Amino acid sequence: MPPSTSDRYATPARPSENATVASRPSARVTVTDGFWAERRRINARVSIAQGPDRLTEAGNLRNLRRAADGETSGYEGVPFMDTDVHKWLEAAAWQLGDPTTDPAQAAELTDRIGEFARLLADAQQPSGYLNSYYQVARPEVPHFQELRWGHELYTAGHLIQAAVAHHRSTGDRALLDVATRLADHLGETFGPEGSGRPIDSVDGHPEIETALVELARETGDSRHVELAGYFLGRYGGAFPTRGTKGPARPGYCQDHVPLREAPAVTGHAVRQLYLLAGAADVATETGEAELRATAERLWEDMASRQSYLTGGVGAHHTDEGFGHPYELPNERAYAETCAAIAAVQFGWRMALLTGEARYSDLAERTLYNAVLCGVSLDGDTYLYDNPLHVRDGHADQEGLRPRRTPWFTCACCPPNLMRLLASLPGYLASTSADGNTLQIHQYATGTVTAPVAGAEAALRVTTDYPWDGRIALAVEATGAAPWTLALRVPHWSADNWALLVNGAEPAATAWRYDDGWLLLHRSWASGDTVELTLDLAPRFVRADPRVDAARGCVAVERGPLVYCVEGVDLPALPEGLGLDDLVVDTAAGIGISERDDLPGGVTGLTLAGRVRARPTPDAHAPWWPYRSTTTAPAEPEGEPLTLTAVPYYAWANREVSPMRVWLPSAAG
Amino acid sequence: MPPSTSDRYATPARPSENATVASRPSARVTVTDGFWAERRRINARVSIAQGPDRLTEAGNLRNLRRAADGETSGYEGVPFMDTDVHKWLEAAAWQLGDPTTDPAQAAELTDRIGEFARLLADAQQPSGYLNSYYQVARPEVPHFQELRWGHELYTAGHLIQAAVAHHRSTGDRALLDVATRLADHLGETFGPEGSGRPIDSVDGHPEIETALVELARETGDSRHVELAGYFLGRYGGAFPTRGTKGPARPGYCQDHVPLREAPAVTGHAVRQLYLLAGAADVATETGEAELRATAERLWEDMASRQSYLTGGVGAHHTDEGFGHPYELPNERAYAETCAAIAAVQFGWRMALLTGEARYSDLAERTLYNAVLCGVSLDGDTYLYDNPLHVRDGHADQEGLRPRRTPWFTCACCPPNLMRLLASLPGYLASTSADGNTLQIHQYATGTVTAPVAGAEAALRVTTDYPWDGRIALAVEATGAAPWTLALRVPHWSADNWALLVNGAEPAATAWRYDDGWLLLHRSWASGDTVELTLDLAPRFVRADPRVDAARGCVAVERGPLVYCVEGVDLPALPEGLGLDDLVVDTAAGIGISERDDLPGGVTGLTLAGRVRARPTPDAHAPWWPYRSTTTAPAEPEGEPLTLTAVPYYAWANREVSPMRVWLPSAAG
Incomplete structure (x- = not known):
């Protein structure tokens, strides 16, 4: 059937x-x-x-x-x-x-x-x-x-x-x-x-x-x-x-x-x-x-x-x-x-x-x-x-x-x-109301079949997304009339993606980018391939300054994944210090972790962190967490530490420990 | 009686x-x-x-x-x-x-x-x-x-x-x-x-x-x-x-x-x-x-x-x-x-x-x-x-x-x-268990009488605190035996206060400071006066960095009073901007407001504020309040504005409007 x-x-x-x-x-x-x-x-x-x-x-x-x-x-x-x-x-x-x-x-x-x-x-x-x-x-x-x-x-x-x-x-x-x-x-x-x-x-x-x-x-x-x-x-x-x-x-x-x-x-x-x-x-x-x-x-x-x-x-x-x-x-x-x-x-x-x-x-x-x-x-x-x-x-x-x-x-x-x-x-997928466009909203390995331009089209999608940015699409069935393949490009990749059609970069006239959709209009043939590569370089993210809860902080994302740092992954810290005492050095960038023991086998990221300089308490009120000062907090000193971040979806799958998505930035 | x-x-x-x-x-x-x-x-x-x-x-x-x-x-x-x-x-x-x-x-x-x-x-x-x-x-x-x-x-x-x-x-x-x-x-x-x-x-x-x-x-x-x-x-x-x-x-x-x-x-x-x-x-x-x-x-x-x-x-x-x-x-x-x-x-x-x-x-x-x-x-x-x-x-x-x-x-x-x-x-006041010290915990105009050193002592206290730092105390009755007058010095004034006894600075041996108590031990006579002046210079305050909600912010205090800025006191701002778009320039200091129309006749304070530079939204996701960036937010530009702060206790006594105790600092 x-x-x-x-x-x-x-x-x-x-x-x-x-x-x-x-x-x-x-x-x-x-x-x-x-x-x-x-x-x-x-x-x-x-x-x-x-x-x-x-x-x-x-x-x-x-x-x-x-x-x-x-x-x-x-x-x-x-x-x-x-x-x-x-x-x-x-x-x-x-x-x-x-x-x-x-x-x-x-x-x-x-x-x-x-x-x-x-x-x-x-x-x-x-x-x-x-x-x-x-x-x-x-x-x-x-x-x-x-x-x-x-x-x-x-x-x-x-x-x-x-x-x-x-x-x-x-x-x-x-x-x-x-x-x-x-x-x-x-x-x-x-x-x-x-x-x-x-x-x-x-x-x-x-x-x-x-x-x-x-x-x-x-x-x-x-x-x-x-x-x-x-x-x-x-x-x-x-x-x-x-x-x-x-x-x-x-x-x-x-x-x-x-x-x-x-x-x-x-x-x-x-x-x-x-x-x-x-x-x-x-x-x-x-x-x-x-x-x-x-x-x-x-x-x-x-x-x-x-x-x-x-x-x-x-x-x-x-x-x-x-x-x-x-x-x-x-x-x-x-x-x-x-x-x-x-x-x-x-x-x-x-x-x-x-x-x-x-x-x-x-x-x-x-x-x-x-x-x-x-x-x-x-x-x-x-x-x-x-x-x-x-x-x-x-x-x-x-x-x-x-x-x-x-x-x-x-x-x-x-x-x-x-x-x-x-x-x-x-x-994951839809067709346009005029019946001439097949729209891929989300990427997952499998098959997509749909009536397009009056005939049944079938695509095979192969990808290791979100761990890898390459998404390979192969046409397995199509009618003769031309139709449009619309691939959604996430906003974080909109300035940096790569496209191959049948193994080669297509001519500039062969595609069009329209507000989140990458549109490929052509006469397709069975066996045609498209490879879209999204930008999975890990990135720092900041919030609108009106988001007070994220002031002076960065978060880390890779592809569609938001990352977090869990206490169980922290290196040894001096007595009494913990995750909330660390700041991230954004200038040091973000690396890909080589750890293979993370929950669910996820790809971890590495960050450079430092222990924040704790301000000297007010000598007259050491029991009070606020103090009179006109100067901004001191820059952190000491050696950088390597922090491991895991995808937020994978948190709390080990022992319960402190966790942060937003990490204070050493740069403010 | x-x-x-x-x-x-x-x-x-x-x-x-x-x-x-x-x-x-x-x-x-x-x-x-x-x-x-x-x-x-x-x-x-x-x-x-x-x-x-x-x-x-x-x-x-x-x-x-x-x-x-x-x-x-x-x-x-x-x-x-x-x-x-x-x-x-x-x-x-x-x-x-x-x-x-x-x-x-x-x-x-x-x-x-x-x-x-x-x-x-x-x-x-x-x-x-x-x-x-x-x-x-x-x-x-x-x-x-x-x-x-x-x-x-x-x-x-x-x-x-x-x-x-x-x-x-x-x-x-x-x-x-x-x-x-x-x-x-x-x-x-x-x-x-x-x-x-x-x-x-x-x-x-x-x-x-x-x-x-x-x-x-x-x-x-x-x-x-x-x-x-x-x-x-x-x-x-x-x-x-x-x-x-x-x-x-x-x-x-x-x-x-x-x-x-x-x-x-x-x-x-x-x-x-x-x-x-x-x-x-x-x-x-x-x-x-x-x-x-x-x-x-x-x-x-x-x-x-x-x-x-x-x-x-x-x-x-x-x-x-x-x-x-x-x-x-x-x-x-x-x-x-x-x-x-x-x-x-x-x-x-x-x-x-x-x-x-x-x-x-x-x-x-x-x-x-x-x-x-x-x-x-x-x-x-x-x-x-x-x-x-x-x-x-x-x-x-x-x-x-x-x-x-x-x-x-x-x-x-x-x-x-x-x-x-x-x-x-x-x-407001107590005596020490040995009966030889009269302790003033809080300052208010009025009288304090107490049994001290075996006799009844009476003090008259006169002050416009917390609007003025001077607290005048006059001995109206006392026994002959010496006793100690203990005046509590708030932690924010512990490094800066002035003392006069009978109109003159007392000798260094005449007083002792002990962890929040200023101790004056002497034989008192009726008519003796003490004047303690606390430091009511307005001050910026910062929080322990673990108080995430106050990160990158200052608050303003004067004496025992915490201040806040209410929307009703804001100068005219460009369309669409409000209290949450402002930052305070701590380098410009804090002034005393000359306004006499503040609720309850309180002493207001003035601050220099600026409209924060709003980051350009992500062109590919203008609907999203977060964006990829490695750099810290831009410094504010434009002319400084004068902000009026009122004591926190007096807020919400006019029309309900936005209010902040913690104000983002231009200096981070």
Whole structure:
């Protein structure tokens, strides 16, 4: 069966035929080897494979069983426990949609999905309602009466997304039927005043919006898009104001202002970004310019004023939320793994909607750093929040020690990582809306096939990226009509890349660079080769001076990877000194480490550091860390030390020790 | 009636006769004019005077009335609403103990205290138990079964402290009888296993410990000290572990390790510091060296690694807690007003216990900055958390805008400010344990009388401190035997102060400087004068380089005051630029502002600032705030601007605008 007619290669965010988009996700990608193949193999064989056991241990499946049995007591865990099941189902479904999945595991996943789908169908009420928390723990509460905190629509959204993934991957309607009944029930329940539908409100946690649009795409029922659009418009006064700080404030769930008027991203980062993914989806389907402009404006605000170097977002622990502009504390970077995942999902929708390279440029950074740090190299344990700095002496203070953990009381992140990594091939390539360009957004060894210029084209991609900058592409099939191959050039390589076509530098007229896209238009033939080499020279990076947390510091990057220095890699230092006493000598440059004992076999980098000259304490107040002085701190003295930096995604895979992404620079 | 036998001049923390202390609070101080007199006048006539109305509006008094009437429904507010009443009572009682209090207000306060004391007596159960939350809202819960979160002992502690203050100030036993019945009930209830008392545990919120010691001092019943010592020893495994982060972790309430083994301050800052005040009190009464060493060690950790420049403590919003060493984010400084108050209370106890000047040195800073910022200049509104930085663009993000507020849902801070300011004269002077030295810890215009060298000495202090550095002291009464006048010299003035005795520089043998104390030993005569002039030259201050949040920055101080720059005082800047785009040129020095329109008539300072050169964004990623570069940021160009700085305590008394304490320095 040719790939073009297979249901495998299912991908998230499939705009409908008449949607207003610049690009379409019609490319089918396999990732067969290299960096992402390894991460995805571990995701499938460890993380996803463990899922059912973890969902059993944590009680999620028992809750659904109780709901199916009509029990009204014994509920375990947080109100949205069902969503962990739904996200695992979505992950398993995308994994089934990947032709590289091991057949034995595919069979196992098929069985488990079927089993869980039956459980969900059994638990679903005749009305279509399905939520084990309200059915088991709170049967006395009328449905959809506690929308600010109850997560009923959020939970429904994750079920719908799982169902869409399952149907796209397999054609099986078992979950889709449950989801459609639930969505129809929502459609009968929610609507504006005067619509005849009883409830005019929305969920405190966005998610239903993007789910409904995807359901409409899968089923062709555009009423779901209308309902999503209604929900989007409902934020901005949906809930009574309770306070001005933390989760009580309206902005926590983006309810402070109508979405289209929001000047900036704010509040709970996952809520904000799921909402924006929904906005991008609705704008895609309706073609509404104002909604698209809102999504663009808020993406820009997120990227330019509220993002960590890793692509992580969310500066506050208290409300898991965005901070003020340029407020990006490193020790308390919340940078929730789920928020990074949501940023990738939002970014991909914007990439399709606009065709602009910047969305996938940021998404690449987010994937390699802010997402991937959330799961251990062995796929077994997770981080929920992702600081960019762990201090010397943190062990003296009880608590707050970042540790990778097998599962969480609120276990949103682990199955979210599973579903993103399982669906990753869906984020790697697209075709232009006119059908004449094949766009490669992210680089991974494997195959890309897509309809281009009226025929099926197939490319083989071979690369050791991100460890090596060379990306080799070979045309394995093509039609006769000319078409354009668009290769995304990351911004850090835009001034320095090399291109070979069939082994030779192409003429200047044979290619064009357009705002992040390298465009090669020609008549392709089977056997043609293209080699793009990106600039993997390690580099120092500085922050906008308004990022106070990075003042006087540099970070180190190589390719898409942000690096960090971990205490476990430090050379011996004088007694009482640690990572926070070092400065980096940028003039000495950055080397490639020869160590082969780094976690996951990563390529390390080497830096020249020195012990900072500690200022003499005030003789009259040696107990006070501040002192009167008009002069700048003294330059460091003493011999340089060699520091080893490892990719940020690989940190905390050895003993927990201090860590820094931003390193004070000896040059200020 | 001579002052020495009057019950007026009541002060907190009065060690018993046989306590092991270096100093005793036997000085009686009035503050009649100048800075603190004005702040205390507003505290009495606005803040304290408004208290009963605020406690009525918020429901606190209704809760107690319901308890008195035996009602078991209708409770309003958080579980520890009673403590706001208790703290107001304590404030009113200290105010009554101040002979400068307006007689009409004193009569009004006496009536109100009597009325509230009758209400409390009516609400008290026959057992001695008294807590309106458990009596009205949770009558079905056995007492002291929810100690981790119930605040029963914390609430009892505040009642006991109010009763001690009331009895010390007036000799009236109305509150003391209620408190003693309650304390006796606690003594019958709590004890170690095998003691025959039914409950072997402690409160999740320390406070009872210091209260019980003070009650023992007031009543002479040393069993209360024993109970306090038992409670202190109970932390470190009192409660089941529930989590590793935030309020769920044991360290949140200092339960992670036995107190005497704690390596560092941690967890909820108010809990930690109330606990340490109790530790200092118990060490004072028992003479236990290990407990004293613990208090010293943790004070040093707090001061040297976990204090903001303002003296504020608590770096985390999530758990209102201490952060990791040197983790002191400016925008998210929690620096709760109550924590600063607790630090002053703890510090005073350490000052008495050890006789060391450093405790009052830090307390002065904390009082003028971290405490006083918590109440508006007009005494009408309050701040709960006290950031050191409010960003440009903060108004674009909904919520998290610091605003002074008339009262809070959890209104711990306002009455805490009231009681501290009402008792402030009690923190200003002491006598040495040998009775031969009169120690002046803080400077304020007024009188100080104390028994020294076997006779009553009286000093008149006249000063416009902190606006002027001259402090004039005149001996108005003294015995014939020589004694030592000890004047505390703040660390910032220790290398530069001037002294006149009877108008002339004293001989080098006439004085001695000893670690923060300027000691003048002589035979004093009535009419003798001493003039100490402290160095009020404004100064730049830098932080230990491990304080990442202040890297490359300076702050400005003058005397005990920390200054800040507020957006409302900025000169006109080019469009789109704001406070966060400025750097300070330290070489240009600091001037005294001639503006007379600053809030509260404060003395402003002037600085030379420049607009920072904004780095050119990466042409390939103008949406990204980071860029590859090996060079340090460019020096600012353009004309210098004059910036006005105001004392930090006076900020946010005009329209809410950006604010910075730490200002980037042009010199790095």
